[in-house]
Amino acid sequence: MVYVTAAVPPPRSETAPTRSGRRSLALALLSGALGAAMALLSTRQPWSRGWASVPGGAFRLTADGSDVTGVPAALAIVGLAALVAVFAVRRTGRLAVSVLLTLSGAGIVTAALLGAGDNSALEEQAAKVSGDTSATVASFGYTAWPFAAVAGGALILLAGLLALRYGNRWPGMSGRYERDGTPRLRRAARPADPERPEEMWKALDRGEDPTGADPA
Numbered sequence: 001m002v003y004v005t006a007a008v009p010p011p012r013s014e015t016a017p018t019r020s021g022r023r024s025l026a027l028a029l030l031s032g033a034l035g036a037a038m039a040l041l042s043t044r045q046p047w048s049r050g051w052a053s054v055p056g057g058a059f060r061l062t063a064d065g066s067d068v069t070g071v072p073a074a075l076a077i078v079g080l081a082a083l084v085a086v087f088a089v090r091r092t093g094r095l096a097v098s099v100l101l102t103l104s105g106a107g108i109v110t111a112a113l114l115g116a117g118d119n120s121a122l123e124e125q126a127a128k129v130s131g132d133t134s135a136t137v138a139s140f141g142y143t144a145w146p147f148a149a150v151a152g153g154a155l156i157l158l159a160g161l162l163a164l165r166y167g168n169r170w171p172g173m174s175g176r177y178e179r180d181g182t183p184r185l186r187r188a189a190r191p192a193d194p195e196r197p198e199e200m201w202k203a204l205d206r207g208e209d210p211t212g213a214d215p216a
Contacts, residue, residue, distance in 0.1 A: 021169030028162040032083040032101070035155025039076035039108050042149040048119060052126035053138040061137070063121035065145060071111035072149045079104035079156040086163055087170065094167050102160025108153025116146035 043065035082101040119140045
């Protein structure tokens with residue numbers, strides 16, 4: 001007699017999704033918060049430097065990131081708010097917030113890369129300082145801070161991608177105070193105490209004897 005045995009796959013660990021959800025959650029929180037901080041800090045630092053040429057000579061100019069573009073700082077705040085809002089919503093709302101978080105990171109990366117080679121802020125400063133609208137920037141150079149903003153946007157983008165991929169496994173805010181439409185049970189009213197003065201007066205108003213004596 002020949003016995004045929006079927007291969008039984010090993011039992012799948014039930015804690016694997018939970019572990020992956022916790023790891024992705026920790027990574028998303030860390031990368032999102034760090035990316036927002038980097039993007040906000042970089043916009044307050046000098047992004048470009050140059051020399052302005054005027055008939056009387058030349059002088060040095062410096063443009064901060066906020067002078068070049070305000071997009072990275074604004075999107076960093078939006079991304080940080082979206083990262084917090086991920087835990088306040090569920091299902092479709094969480095998906096929408098995750099998309100917003102991803103787009104915020106991508107927008108910071110794009111704006112920072114475009115702002116790294118933009119010398120319009122230096123030209124505006126040259127015209128303002130010299131009082132001559134025809135003043136031009138003779139030499140132009142950029143610092144490493146625009147690329148710090150790019151790195152911050154990339155971290156926020158990573159947080160958004162993690163939220164899109166693993167957001168359904170992340171916990172949400174406590175539903176203790178949320179109403180699910182189930183009718184709440186009301187407490188039963190305490191029986192009236194006939195010995196209380198107000199109950200006796202109510203009995204007299206109804207024409208009843210509060211002492212409980214038999215009218216017969």
